[in-house]
Amino acid sequence: MRRTVRVIARCGYVAKGVVFLIIGVLASLAATGLGGNNVGTKEAITHLASQPFGGLMLALLSLGLLAYAVWRLLQALIDTENLGLGMRALGARLGFLISSGIYISLALYSFNLLRNAATGNTSPTDRTAELMSHPGGVYLVFAVGVGFACVGLRQMWRAIMRSYLENWRMVEMSATQRRLAEAATRWGLSARGVVFMIIGGFLCVAAVRTDPSEAQGLGGALNVLARQPFGPWLLGTVALGLVAYAVYCFVNARFRNVDP
Known part of the structure; x- marks a missing residue:
């Protein structure tokens, strides 16, 4: 059982890293x-499908x-992180569950694309408008x-705070590997944090103005950075940060403790 969980988790981190590597390289x-x-x-994912040997x-x-969706589900349900049942722990496990749902959606999109039947590639505006059409939807979008x-x-x-170190098997890493992994991780997490804050800000604006067109996804957030003063520099810094985040995912695939 433990060996199976390890394989699932490591394959999942590699796949997640590949997606962010593509996003970061294209943005760079x-x-x-x-x-x-x-x-x-x-x-x-669509870009990958168009490459040689894309299928x-x-x-x-x-x-x-x-595999990554399954790993997130296991983190939520069997508490692989030993978080317990406190309020903070339950919040973290809920986050794992939401992440699992997101990556199941991406996996299904990939499978459908493989069958030339990709559907549901809706824009952030479409998804936001759909949420707003329901009772209380505006408040949900804001949340x-x-x-x-x-x-x-x-x-x-x-x-x-470098809390990611708690999850790594440090004894298996050389001093050079640790330095490089830490540098990539701190840059990658910071860049992803900036992007998520931009996405969140635009969703809140969309809710306040009751205007779904204000919503932006990951690509839209990067476009926002590009339109700012010194935009190419800002975009380049965050784009390379997303490449660094991909490296962080690959480090997790190799050195993260994923024993249930």
């Missing part, structure tokens, strides 16, 4: 004017994303925005 190319584009997770890579990615902003702050807090 856009920042330097070399033809890239600012994309979200589904667009990154094979997409099949492997689909399985990896499904989701606050949630994104809180996740972004937590990512930056983890980078500052």
Whole structure:
């Protein structure tokens, strides 16, 4: 059982890293004017499918994303992190459950794309409008925005406090590996935190103005950075940070303690 869980978790972290690597590389190319584009997770998966051997890579990615969703579900249900049942712990486990749902959605999108039947690639505006159409939907959108902003702050807090070290098997890492892994992780978590805070801010604005068009996803958040003063520099810094976050995922695949 433990060996199976380890394989599931490590494959999942690799797949997640591949997605963020594509997003970061494309955004880096856009920042330097070399033809890239600012994309979200589904667009990154679609980009992979269009490459040589895209079908094979997409099949492997689909399985990896499904593995990551299963790993998140296990973290939530059997408490692989030994968090307990306190309020803070239950909040973290709820976050794992939500993350599992998100990656199941991405895995299904990948499988459908593999069958040339990808559907539901709706924009953030469409999803926000759908939520707002329900009773209390505006408040729900605002709550989701606050949630994104809180996740972004937590990512930056983890980078500052270096709490990720608690999950790594440090005895298996050389001094050089640890230094490089820490540098990539702190940059990656900070960049992802910035992006999540931007997404959360725009969702809150969309709720306050009751205007779904204000909502932005990951690609939209990167476009927002690009339009600011010194935009290419800002975008380039965050884009390379997303590449660094991919490295962090690969480090987790190799050195994270994933024993249940």
